[in-house]
Amino acid sequence: MLNPELISLENQVFRCYLGWSAILILKIFAAGIYTGLMRFFTATFANPEDLMSPKLKVKFDDPNVERVRRAHRNDLENILPFFAIGLLYVLTDPAAFLAINLFRAVGIARIVHTLVYAVVVVPQPSRALAFFVALGATVYMALQVIASAAF
Amino acid sequence: MLNPELISLENQVFRCYLGWSAILILKIFAAGIYTGLMRFFTATFANPEDLMSPKLKVKFDDPNVERVRRAHRNDLENILPFFAIGLLYVLTDPAAFLAINLFRAVGIARIVHTLVYAVVVVPQPSRALAFFVALGATVYMALQVIASAAF
Amino acid sequence: MLNPELISLENQVFRCYLGWSAILILKIFAAGIYTGLMRFFTATFANPEDLMSPKLKVKFDDPNVERVRRAHRNDLENILPFFAIGLLYVLTDPAAFLAINLFRAVGIARIVHTLVYAVVVVPQPSRALAFFVALGATVYMALQVIASAAF
Numbered sequence: 529m530l531n532p533e534l535i536s537l538e539n540q541v542f543r544c545y546l547g548w549s550a551i552l553i554l555k556i557f558a559a560g561i562y563t564g565l566m567r568f569f570t571a572t573f574a575n576p577e578d579l580m581s582p583k584l585k586v587k588f589d590d591p592n593v594e595r596v597r598r599a600h601r602n603d604l605e606n607i608l609p610f611f612a613i614g615l616l617y618v619l620t621d622p623a624a625f626l627a628i629n630l631f632r633a634v635g636i637a638r639i640v641h642t643l644v645y646a647v648v649v650v651p652q653p654s655r656a657l658a659f660f661v662a663l664g665a666t667v668y669m670a671l672q673v674i675a676s677a678a679f
Numbered sequence: 680m681l682n683p684e685l686i687s688l689e690n691q692v693f694r695c696y697l698g699w700s701a702i703l704i705l706k707i708f709a710a711g712i713y714t715g716l717m718r719f720f721t722a723t724f725a726n727p728e729d730l731m732s733p734k735l736k737v738k739f740d741d742p743n744v745e746r747v748r749r750a751h752r753n754d755l756e757n758i759l760p761f762f763a764i765g766l767l768y769v770l771t772d773p774a775a776f777l778a779i780n781l782f783r784a785v786g787i788a789r790i791v792h793t794l795v796y797a798v799v800v801v802p803q804p805s806r807a808l809a810f811f812v813a814l815g816a817t818v819y820m821a822l823q824v825i826a827s828a829a830f
Numbered sequence: 831m832l833n834p835e836l837i838s839l840e841n842q843v844f845r846c847y848l849g850w851s852a853i854l855i856l857k858i859f860a861a862g863i864y865t866g867l868m869r870f871f872t873a874t875f876a877n878p879e880d881l882m883s884p885k886l887k888v889k890f891d892d893p894n895v896e897r898v899r900r901a902h903r904n905d906l907e908n909i910l911p912f913f914a915i916g917l918l919y920v921l922t923d924p925a926a927f928l929a930i931n932l933f934r935a936v937g938i939a940r941i942v943h944t945l946v947y948a949v950v951v952v953p954q955p956s957r958a959l960a961f962f963v964a965l966g967a968t969v970y971m972a973l974q975v976i977a978s979a980a981f
Contacts, residue, residue: 535686535770535837537827546767547828550821553760557814560756574749577802598876604755604906605862609855611763612913616848619837651879663859670852670859676839677849686837686921688978697918698979701972704911708965711907725900728953755906762914 534619541627545614548635552607555639559600562646566593599646603638606659610634610666617669620676630665637662685770692778696765699786703758706790710751713797717744750797754789757810761785761817768820771827781816788812836921843929847916850937854909857941861902864948868895901948905940908961912936912968919971922978932967939964 537543566572572590573579579586614631641658644650688694717723723741724730730737765782792809795801839845868874874892875881881888916933943960946952 543828546770546824549763549767550824550828553764553821554818556756556760557818560814575746575796575800577800577806595877600756604759604910605858605902608755608759608763608906608910609858609913611760612851612910613855615763616851619848645877649877649879655879663862667856667859670855673848673852677845677852694979697921697975700914700918701975701979704915704972705969707907707911708969711965726897726951728951728957751907755910759906759910759914762911766914 534621539618541622541624542618544628544631545618548631549611549614551635552610552638555642556600556603556607559596559603559642559646563593563596563600566590566596595649596646599642602641602645602659606662606666607638610662610669613666613669613673616673620672622672630669633665634662637665685772690769692773692775693769695779695782696769699782700762700765702786703761703789706793707751707754707758710747710754710793710797714744714747714751717741717747746800747797750793753792753796753810757813757817758789761813761820764817764820764824767824771823773823781820784816785813788816836923841920843924843926844920846930846933847920850933851913851916853937854912854940857944858902858905858909861898861905861944861948865895865898865902868892868898897951898948901944904943904947904961908964908968909940912964912971915968915971915975918975922974924974932971935967936964939967 533539535542537546567574567578568580570590570592571580571584572587572593573584574586574588576586614634617627617630637658641655641662644654644658684690686693688697718725718729719731721741721743722731722735723738723744724735725737725739727737765785768778768781788809792806792813795805795809835841837844839848869876869880870882872892872894873882873886874889874895875886876888876890878888916936919929919932939960943957943964946956946960
């Protein structure tokens with residue numbers, strides 16, 4: 529049976545998951561706000577009703593806006609699955625040291641990913657490294673959850 | 680320790696989260712179905728195997744289809760994080776009155792967002808207002824979760 | 831009150847949800863990796879810093895890359911909501927036989943969806959069928975959750 533203390537603020541693994549999840553949600557939203565700001569700075573609006581001046585036309589190909597949108601989409605592809613699998617992984621009662629460092633790895637790697645992708649463009653392989661650190665940690669959690677479900 | 684009654688249908692806060700989450704999932708799916716219908720109405724298909732007639736060609740730039748796709752993507756960026764943070768927020772045992780009204784604010788604002796974005800286009804700032812009401816409520820929940828995890 | 835055994839590996843419904851969720855997370859990530867591989871095979875890179883050779887230019891319209899990206903986005907639109915509603919559905923204490931087969935239907939249908947969309951293109955209605963099987967099962971879960979929250 530599930531130990532009810534697993535989903536508890538007294539469980540430091542759950543607490544770590546809770547904190548990093550909330551930080552990453554703010555990070556996703558920051559990418560959304562940053563897209564909006566970039567649209568203003570570059571006057572790149574996708575909808576006629578958003579145009580600030582009658583002289584503007586809708587525009588879809590500003591490279592700065594598209595870069596932030598790619599970073600944002602990459603967050604959806606990688607961070608949103610982490611929210612689900614991180615919680616399920618906590619429920620498998622993992623070793624605290626490992627679990628906490630996996631959560632930190634995902635959190636820090638995804639923040640670095642956005643910084644080197646959309647804020648200050650850093651040459652590769654910086655973005656690829658940040659991507660694969662977070663991916664590797666999340667895949668490991670998924671495999672542990674599958675092992676728990678199967679045995 | 681977590682009060683096991685937090686995740687219970689007898690906890691009206693959890694119950695409210697449960698109901699609005701399920702409604703918003705149907706809302707996201709409605710945007711998907713609406714995209715499909717719009718593709719049929721405008722004969723805008725992205726894949727060769729979807730073409731209904733040999734006279735049609737794949738097409739990616741119909742403004743009506745693209746508008747619904749933008750509304751749908753905005754849902755993914757904002758509603759999916761809410762599912763995660765809403766549940767974690769329930770676990771912090773918030774005051775019922777505040778929590779219930781935050782869930783209602785997110786639910787209603789996101790439905791309004793889709794209506795004014797993709798169903799009947801209403802001039803700004805209607806869409807911006809709906810966007811920021813939902814965003815503000817979700818950010819508040821994330822900050823509360825971070826405070827719970829940190830102290 | 832919630833039966834704490836619902837969220838337990840001894841509850842076969844939760845266990846089934848756990849296993850299929852983890853498999854579907856790996857499936858989403860597989861679509862991401864597949865996009866990356868397809869970018870290499872077709873030399874289609876969206877960012878200047880990703881270009882492997884000074885002769886290459888950024889490119890956004892390779893049909894193979896765009897097809898995988900559409901399949902990947904469809905996963906985000908349909909599988910991520912399933913993670914949320916599947917967990918909430920488990921908490922409504924559904925009949926085991928039905929719930930387990932709904933989870934299997936979603937899991938298998940979404941894997942088939944990716945295969946016929948992005949790996950080996952199979953004529954319609956194969957993709958539409960896979961899409962609607964998973965959608966129907968998820969909508970049913972959402973309706974059951976709404977009924978539980980309302981009564």
